[in-house]
Amino acid sequence: MTTAAADRGAPDRVYVDEVPDLIEPDEYGDHPEGDLVRLRISVTETGVEVLGDALRPATLEAVLRAVAPGPVEQMLCG
Amino acid sequence: MTTAADQRTGPRWQPGVLGVPGAGGKVTCLLCPHACVLAEGQVGACGVRRNRGGVLETSTHAVTVVHLTNIERKPFYHVRPGSRVLTIAGPGCTFRCRYCINYSLSQYGQDDEVPWRAQAADPAEIVRRAVEEDAGIGMSYTEPGLAIELAVDIARLAEPAGVKLLWKSNGFLTRKAVKHIAGHLHAVNIDVKAADEEAHQRLTGAGLAPVLRAIELLRDAGVWVEVSTPLVPGTASEPGQLARIASTLAAIDPAMPWHLVRFTPEYRMRDCAPTAPRLLEEGRRIGFTAGLRYVYVERALGEQGRATCCPACGTTVVARGVWSTHSVLLDDEGHCPGCAHPIPGRWK
Numbered sequence: 043m044t045t046a047a048a049d050r051g052a053p054d055r056v057y058v059d060e061v062p063d064l065i066e067p068d069e070y071g072d073h074p075e076g077d078l079v080r081l082r083i084s085v086t087e088t089g090v091e092v093l094g095d096a097l098r099p100a101t102l103e104a105v106l107r108a109v110a111p112g113p114v115e116q117m118l119c120g
Numbered sequence: 121m122t123t124a125a126d127q128r129t130g131p132r133w134q135p136g137v138l139g140v141p142g143a144g145g146k147v148t149c150l151l152c153p154h155a156c157v158l159a160e161g162q163v164g165a166c167g168v169r170r171n172r173g174g175v176l177e178t179s180t181h182a183v184t185v186v187h188l189t190n191i192e193r194k195p196f197y198h199v200r201p202g203s204r205v206l207t208i209a210g211p212g213c214t215f216r217c218r219y220c221i222n223y224s225l226s227q228y229g230q231d232d233e234v235p236w237r238a239q240a241a242d243p244a245e246i247v248r249r250a251v252e253e254d255a256g257i258g259m260s261y262t263e264p265g266l267a268i269e270l271a272v273d274i275a276r277l278a279e280p281a282g283v284k285l286l287w288k289s290n291g292f293l294t295r296k297a298v299k300h301i302a303g304h305l306h307a308v309n310i311d312v313k314a315a316d317e318e319a320h321q322r323l324t325g326a327g328l329a330p331v332l333r334a335i336e337l338l339r340d341a342g343v344w345v346e347v348s349t350p351l352v353p354g355t356a357s358e359p360g361q362l363a364r365i366a367s368t369l370a371a372i373d374p375a376m377p378w379h380l381v382r383f384t385p386e387y388r389m390r391d392c393a394p395t396a397p398r399l400l401e402e403g404r405r406i407g408f409t410a411g412l413r414y415v416y417v418e419r420a421l422g423e424q425g426r427a428t429c430c431p432a433c434g435t436t437v438v439a440r441g442v443w444s445t446h447s448v449l450l451d452d453e454g455h456c457p458g459c460a461h462p463i464p465g466r467w468k
Binding site: 063071075119 | 185187189194222224261288384385393394397
């Protein structure tokens, strides 16, 4: 998931083709309760982008919404 | 992508198929086995089909997303490895799975907190883009069966252009629905989420038997079928469930690919833990023990979990990365290069 600069009137979430993984499969076993969240914060031409990955999507979304007001971009399953 | 204006517009209804008029202006919807009997103005259990003036109508000639993704993401492992799929999704689902990662789309009409996010579909534009990208067209993320009218409209334009139609479905379809769509489908990945009716009903709000029947009917009609099972706590991850699912699938066809999918805590099951890798490893062993020849885990077990190996000589015939294909050693007819054993699939 990512969140970008605020866009007044934009939808609360946007579905995107792809978001890079920040968590590798061999880390799953080290976090059996799924409490791992990883963030990558970048300065882009249009503002600040926060990219996140987590084993619990709701936790990540809460973090992203707390740190930036823009729409959350997320991938879908399937 | 949808805009805020599109969301305000709301659903557009148009006539749907598989509606049977009855007494008193009622209509029975025979798309899914819920077989809702709808009085005037009533909306079905799915939330996207209704009776208006004695005519069954659908709001699913619509798309929320149009994404270009690798075919391995659907997942399909025995269908044109390394190809891409232009994936579309309308709103709604015939299931109400408590763990659904895509609930913000799939549960439209069943969950009052999920808004309308779709816009009218343009089949010609979807096919044009698929041709341009040399991609198949996938209907996924939500239940494609609910958009059967859109699927047929797309297929009629796609088939002359050589573009294949693929579904990721829950398989909860009536015989009539399968008959209506099977001739247009190239391949389907169907979820089998539980081993018995009680567990399946508890998780999805729907029965298991119609899902298993749809698998057989689609296969009989010549559609390529792969199966996915998410290891949901309280359902497929419980002791004995996977072995029974694997036996059921092996009895249908031991060469039918089976994908084991990691559970992610989401929607109404956020209090559970994600699937441990050892359970996926154990599930893979259970599948092979039951006689299934192609059992896959997409990420958690590394390349070995994603590889297609010849069941006769053990040669790795398709090697995959995460959501991608590294190499295909099969010939055009799907024979192993080591021993010429046929590996079933739609490889071209």
